[in-house]
Amino acid sequence: MSRAGAEDSQVPVYDVVGVGFGPSNLALAIALAEHNAGSGETVTAHFLERQPRFGWHRGMLIDTATMQVSFLKDLVTMRNPASAYTFLNYLHEKGRLVDFINHKTLFPLRVEFHDYFEWAAAKVDDLVSYGSEVVSVEPVRDGDEIAFFDVRAEADGEITELRARNLVLGTGLRAKLPDGVVAGERIWHNSELLRRVESLRGTDARRFVVIGAGQSAAEVAALLHDEFPRAEVCAVFARYGYSPADDSAFANRIFDPEAVDSFYAASEPVKERLMRYHGATNYSAVDLDLIDELYRRRYQEKVLGVERLRLFNVSRPIEVADQGTHVRATVESLATGERSVLDADAVVYATGYHPADPVPLLGGLAGECRRDGQGRLKIERDYRITTGPAVRGGLYLQGGTEHTHGITSSLLSNTAVRVGEILKSIVDRRAVGSDPVEYAVSGIR
Secondary structure, X not given: OOEOOOOOOOXXXXXXXXXXXXXXXXXXXXXXXXXXXXXXXXXXXXXXXOOOOOOOOHHHOOXXXXXXXXXXXXXXXXXXXXXXXXXXXXXXXXXXXXXXXXXXXXXXXXXXXXXXXXXXXHHOHHHEEEOOEEEEEEEEEEOOEEEEEEEEEEEOOEEEEEEEEEEEEOOOEEEOOOOOOOOOOOEEEXXXXXXXXXXXXXXXXXXXXXXXXXXXXXXXXXXXXHHOOOOEEEEEOOOOOOOEOOOOOOHHHHHOHHHHHHHHHOOHHHHHHHHHHHXXXXXXXXXXXXXXXXXXXXXXXXXXXXXXXXXXXXEEEEEEEEOOXXXXXXXXXXXXXXXXXXXXXXXXXXXXXXXXXXXXXXXXXXHHEOEOOOOOEOEOOOOEEOEOOOEOOEEEEOOOOHHHHOHHHHOXXXXXXXXXXXXXXXXXXHHHOOOOOOOOOOOOO
């Protein structure tokens, strides 16, 4: 459905409306705030986030877990090292800068980096409405052109509508479960880890099955092994063992901002080859320190004759069924075909994430979005979805662009640079194709 009348005084109009307020759109909000503070031309913006407050993978904020990316790749430093929103300035305000320097690490605790995100989010909270879930986006036509996007969001049972000249979709990641697996009380994704562990404390848990070979799977196995000292933890994966992440200096250049240009310009076969070459920098890869710790535990238990950490390597789960009081997992060896039946208190799938599909939100705009020969969205270098000539504004993606921009698409490594490029695109396009419509600056809270 299209809406009539591009100038509806009842709807607040913004240069930018952001859907979702995770680290990527938080970084964009900061870039906007800095642009407006240092420029004579204001870019108006508002963000909508369905969570009641800022949160980033809260279910995996394990006390001992560290970041896998340098603190220098925070929300701003790669774009503006002089920013007041750097991780170092956060440490200074918290009174921990000297302590952190003495720690001699590039990799903060994950809970600390999350606290940094919350600290930064609080500084731009006038730009975001929490508890607001976007339910639809509709085109607003001005003659034959689509001049604006109307964004409808639900908060506390009421519908709010914003009008956007540009839309930035940062809808994050969604937990990925294998086909046929239905989550429930005893079968869950690792994104729910801490909440589930809390509910199981005090119970007589005897066995857990963890499926997956990546960093999250290894962290889940280690935590359950710690928290439930009388329970077995059975790790199931198709590899021979946990594989270390390749974080060597040259391999890490795949995360350099310049690498995005190279990847974007490459042919499809080269893109596929680069993804195969460098997948070990991020996917199904585990920090070497954690691998060593799990091996140490495994060896110690062999020495003591009580093996609680069991590895079902070169194996796969062929059936996982909730029996009402427990879960029965049937695990098959890929090498021999031998099957093991494991009755467990819970089965945890650490099987990764996939980007949320933004297209269902776009309603009538979806037909204006161009696709490649494989059915994937075509994305411009500035992270803008390629649209038909009738669309005047920009539909930008933060995430879901791995096929065009490479492995950094949904990672923190290039976030600061990416949002700078998106903001520059929005400002430059406005200067070239300015519109006489006046833009409201009033916000919603």
